[in-house]
Amino acid sequence: MxxxxxxxxxxxxxxxxxxxxxxxxxxxxxxxxxxxxxxxxxxxxxxxxxxxxxxxxxxxxxxxxxxxxxxxxxxxxxxxxxxxxxxxxxxxxxxxxxxxxxxxxxxxxxxxxxxxxxxxHAEGEAAGPVPPAIDEVGSESWTPFTKLRWKVGSRMYDMGENAVDHVHFKYLHGASGAPTLDQKTDEDGNVSNYSEMEMTTPKGPVPGSIESRGFGPGLGMVRVKGVVDTIILNNSTPIDEEHVDVRFSYMQRRTEDLRAQRIGEAMLRDLKKQMEQDIVVFEHKRYWTKPLLVAEDGPIGEYRRRARKHYSGSFASLEEAEREGDPKSG
Ligand code: FES
Ligand SMILES: [Fe+2]
CATH class of the missing domain: 2.102.10.10 (Rieske [2Fe-2S] iron-sulphur domain)
Known part of the structure; x- marks a missing residue:
């Protein structure tokens, strides 16, 4: 089994x-x-x-x-x-x-x-506030979307932890240093995150900043500032109980600078590679109700508590799951 x-x-x-x-x-x-x-x-x-x-x-x-x-x-x-x-x-x-x-x-x-x-809405509640408009979409100074899409064998609540798990950027994705982060999961369960980090590209490490913001459980936007300004819409939609449809839509500020264009392309390739590295983990990991954590792991518990607000019904089966197999139950 x-x-x-x-x-x-x-x-x-x-x-x-x-x-x-x-x-x-x-x-x-x-x-x-x-x-x-x-x-x-x-x-x-x-x-x-x-x-x-x-x-x-x-x-x-x-x-x-x-x-x-x-x-x-x-x-x-x-x-x-x-x-x-x-x-x-x-x-x-x-x-x-x-x-x-x-x-x-x-x-x-x-x-x-x-x-x-x-x-x-699982209980049929009326639609909440609509997703905000992003001014840069359709602007002459920005490229149209580059679209990427994956079908991932997992659940959104489990995958969502990735946004606040800053340690994995170094170990799984090969980021050159541990990023400095200001990650939060707000009262509505939306994850926001600001980090300054060096991205590894074929041209060497590139300094920059990454700011991300969730709008509900399924919509995310990342703004990357650095050599090339980039916006990434990072949206997830459940397909069924075991699969999630993940779409990344990239746009970059247009530039005449060839070096900046190449660095932008390298950054896109890197982000695509990161997602593919994450997917291997997502599709084979298991979810521990009580993971063994160290202080340096960051606000994973906070994410777990607050992101529950995006769900109807209870997480009562958590205790049951603990009894069934987690190592630190009782
Ligand atoms: S009209 Fe739709 S099944 Fe007959
Ligand atoms: Fe990741």
Missing amino acids: RERHWPFPAFPNGWFQVAYSDELGAGGVEPLEVFGRDLVLFRDGSGAPRILDAHCRHLGAHMGYGGEVDGDGLRCPFHGWLWNGDGACTEIPYAAKIPKGARIGSWPVHEVNGLVYLWH
């Missing part, structure tokens, strides 16, 4: 990236696999993104495969029933009457920063 289990829920509450705006054209229809569900994203006739449960309530066709946008709704490919963006059936082309209460689930959507976001 694999010594792997997570004594906490898979699905947090908040806004999560589900698409890039430029990949959902006019009339676009995309299947989504998020939060253990099959959903369908489409851009309605007014240009607004909408998200519905994917399976038509008539005879169950998945509307992400062959569904077509018609006005403010999505027409099922199987028998032509039309569902509007709020999930109401508005037309059955061959029938005199629409059955009473013909509805499917609809999901709150928000589009900003060239991204499409979905609101998820």
